[in-house]
Amino acid sequence: MQKNQRCFFNIESFAKQENYKTDYNPFEKKLTINNDKTKWIFVLGFQFFSKNKQNHSIKTPLFLENDKIFAPCDEILPYFEKESSKKYFIDTLNQQITFKKPPPSTTKIAPLKQERAGTREVKTIVIDPGHGGKDPGALGKKSKEKDIVLKVALLLQKKLKKEGFNVKLTRDKDVFVQLGERANLANQWDGDLFISLHCNAVDGVQRQRITEGYHFYVLRAPESEEDKAIARRENKVATLYGDGSAKAELSPIEWIKLEAQLEKYKQSSYDYTEELLKSFQGNGKIKQLGGGVGGAGFMVLVGALMPAVLVELGFITHPKDEAYMITAAGQNKLAEMIAKSVIEYKKKVHRYRKTLQH
Numbered sequence: 001m002q003k004n005q006r007c008f009f010n011i012e013s014f015a016k017q018e019n020y021k022t023d024y025n026p027f028e029k030k031l032t033i034n035n036d037k038t039k040w041i042f043v044l045g046f047q048f049f050s051k052n053k054q055n056h057s058i059k060t061p062l063f064l065e066n067d068k069i070f071a072p073c074d075e076i077l078p079y080f081e082k083e084s085s086k087k088y089f090i091d092t093l094n095q096q097i098t099f100k101k102p103p104p105s106t107t108k109i110a111p112l113k114q115e116r117a118g119t120r121e122v123k124t125i126v127i128d129p130g131h132g133g134k135d136p137g138a139l140g141k142k143s144k145e146k147d148i149v150l151k152v153a154l155l156l157q158k159k160l161k162k163e164g165f166n167v168k169l170t171r172d173k174d175v176f177v178q179l180g181e182r183a184n185l186a187n188q189w190d191g192d193l194f195i196s197l198h199c200n201a202v203d204g205v206q207r208q209r210i211t212e213g214y215h216f217y218v219l220r221a222p223e224s225e226e227d228k229a230i231a232r233r234e235n236k237v238a239t240l241y242g243d244g245s246a247k248a249e250l251s252p253i254e255w256i257k258l259e260a261q262l263e264k265y266k267q268s269s270y271d272y273t274e275e276l277l278k279s280f281q282g283n284g285k286i287k288q289l290g291g292g293v294g295g296a297g298f299m300v301l302v303g304a305l306m307p308a309v310l311v312e313l314g315f316i317t318h319p320k321d322e323a324y325m326i327t328a329a330g331q332n333k334l335a336e337m338i339a340k341s342v343i344e345y346k347k348k349v350h351r352y353r354k355t356l357q358h
């Protein structure tokens with residue numbers, strides 16, 4: 001090892017190699033690594049980590065570079081060695097543990113510019129109004145999901161065009177489009193952002209009365225039963241009207257195959273979702289459901305080679321949400337909030353690109 005060049009290793013790939021599960025939450029900058037026995041939690045930029053709820057301090061925190069999380073070999077590896085009773089050595093050829101120069105300052109770790117790589121200027125926006133034609137989507141007392149999302153999509157298209165964006169719609173009238181076809185179209189158009197518009201729904205009179213709010217979803221292995229259920233409902237069209245090959249849920253193998261794609265667009269999808277949240281919070285008349293962001297296996301997002309988000313505007317099964325979503329004023333406001341988020345996201349990407357040129 002050269003002088004003043006410390007050893008850092010890609011901790012996620014190392015953990016996977018050692019049969020740990022890993023999960024990185026880019027909002028909280030929190031990396032969780034666990035198996036049946038041990039759970040580690042690291043927070044990027046912080047000089048401590050926890051192992052089975054016990055805190056340990058470190059001098060050099062973990063940091064992100066080129067979408068990978070690096071940890072200092074000398075401080076972290078001994079803990080893993082103790083855990084597995086193995087001795088790890090640094091194998092630069094296999095890149096199992098990589099040499100990396102430390103970041104210039106440990107206090108300024110992981111600013112925005114280090115979190116995203118290879119983002120293009122945002123020009124083409126693909127809007128995907130869910131459902132259509134023979135597939136009505138979820139049903140409210142007075143309306144159908146397919147009609148609400150089409151109206152909002154058309155308004156959104158108008159607003160974005162005015163701002164100079166190239167805007168494409170996967171459908172601009174009441175027609176049926178297969179789920180897989182929607183991502184294909186987005187790829188053909190070489191989109192920079194894919195926004196799929198939907199209305200949420202729940203069963204049961206009691207739950208319908210209390211469940212309301214907007215929620216945004218990225219393609220990610222689901223963490224909760226609720227998120228799984230929403231994905232199943234949105235995917236149902238594939239099994240109902242598909243060609244027979246489609247399913248409502250992704251298998252573990254399919255998740256693994258998707259991983260590279262997920263990694264590539266994960267950070268920019270979250271970056272956009274962050275703008276959606278900012279734009280919706282405190283605006284419009286629909287509340288935020290929970291944390292506002294979730295992940296699950298939405299088939300419509302699978303295959304889109306660009307940052308992609310599924311927007312659940314509100315609950316069509318909730319009287320107040322539905323009443324808002326079916327009025328022209330409500331639809332206009334919803335389109336306005338989404339348009340704002342796209343404009344802010346474009347600025348964010350532009351700023352990021354500028355910092356890269358320096």
Ligand SMILES: [Zn+2]
Binds near residue numbers: 138145197198199234
């Ligand atoms: Zn839907």
